[in-house]
């Protein structure tokens with residue numbers, strides 16, 4: 001079983017390995033200030049500094065005290081700072097030769113280069129954060145969109161931890177009532193009424209939380225949107241409008257787009273890969289047919305298909321399905337049907353409503369506005385929440401079937417175990433190591 005050694009002093013470059021104005025090197029572990037004092041121009045200032053203060057000085061090497069760099073050391077005493085153990089963060093100049101020398105020196109004086117996730121692991125170990133918050137650190141660092149960054153930040157602040165703690169407390173209340181009933185003979189107690197309503201509400205809130213995963217994943221990893229429809233429907237016009245640049249050729253010649261074109265954009269904070277495709281029609285041109293085949297493949301792989309209908313020629317309207325949004329284009333020429341989603345890709349009319357409709361469809365209404373809803377992004381959390389919801393559902397079914405209470409108690413116990421794994425209280429060490437070693441910070 002792999003795990004981190006937590007008794008030694010670790011260090012790592014916290015900023016990228018690249019030339020820059022400044023770089024930060026973190027050091028953490030009991031006694032690190034005494035050790036660092038041997039290579040700092042103001043040893044006693046460093047050792048005696050109060051918590052959360054800055055000490056200016058030079059990192060020096062050897063008996064002669066050769067200056068390697070002028071730095072500012074942020075000092076944290078035990079119980080404080082990110083890892084909640086004695087730590088120093090040096091802000092150095094971002095010179096690669098300078099950093100190379102400092103990192104080599106730190107190794108030479110007896111510190112160890114940190115593995116990925118070690119600083120956050122120590123923060124978790126010292127109770128600075130639970131496992132959902134530790135995972136949020138990594139999600140925050142690697143977020144690709146504003147929304148995904150904001151959602152990760154709210155999880156880091158403890159949004160998810162609070163929800164899971166509340167669920168645990170409710171489950172504990174239910175379990176306590178069940179255990180009292182199991183511990184005493186029936187005739188010693190008043191008639192027992194199972195807190196079914198409470199269990200049903202808990203089951204519901206856990207499954208809602210689990211279902212936010214599809215949305216969190218969308219904000220994190222993005223979505224593929226395919227513009228499809230008959231030739232001349234206005235797909236390339238809409239493509240250019242959404243990208244705010246002339247990328248695709250627009251013309252009144254049917255079959256202008258023969259091969260698909262893709263580009264990245266963002267729709268209400270969701271990273272989007274947008275595809276303009278060859279118009280769908282019967283054709284005897286083999287190249288065009290190849291393009292149409294590719295369109296069909298892209299439709300199969302899409303998260304959302306925007307099927308454009310030319311309002312001046314509504315010969316073919318495909319059936320609406322879960323991943324298709326039917327949009328009537330050229331609303332400036334022909335009035336679209338009542339209640340239909342309509343735009344003019346030429347004038348831009350209706351496009352903001354289309355953008356709203358796309359975001360709402362992709363996020364199933366969750367979290368497209370405001371951030372009051374906690375949304376998860378981690379597959380591990382999703383799995384554990386789903387297992388919790390399933391165990392609670394089985395417990396409800398057992399209660400309804402009047403099965404002996406000890407069998408229900410097993411399901412409730414399983415649910416509690418899963419919630420404990422979510423926050424890291426009962427997560428096995430090898431799984432913890434696997435989670436933290438995947439982090440990119442602290443390398």
Ligand SMILES: Nc1nc2c(ncn2[C@@H]2O[C@H](COP(=O)(O)OP(=O)(O)OP(=O)(O)O)[C@@H](O)[C@H]2O)c(=O)[nH]1
Pocket residue numbers: 230231232233234235236237238249250251252253254255256257258277278279280329330331332333343344345346347
């Ligand atoms: N009046 C009007 N004309 C439009 C509108 N959208 C597109 N057009 C025109 O319709 C013609 C076809 O537009 P495109 O965007 O090239 O259509 P497409 O769906 O990409 O066509 P193919 O690439 O051939 O499949 C062009 O002449 C556009 O200027 C619209 O909203 N109103």
Ligand SMILES: [Mg+2]
Pocket residue numbers: 235236237248249250256257276277279
């Ligand atoms: Mg086109």
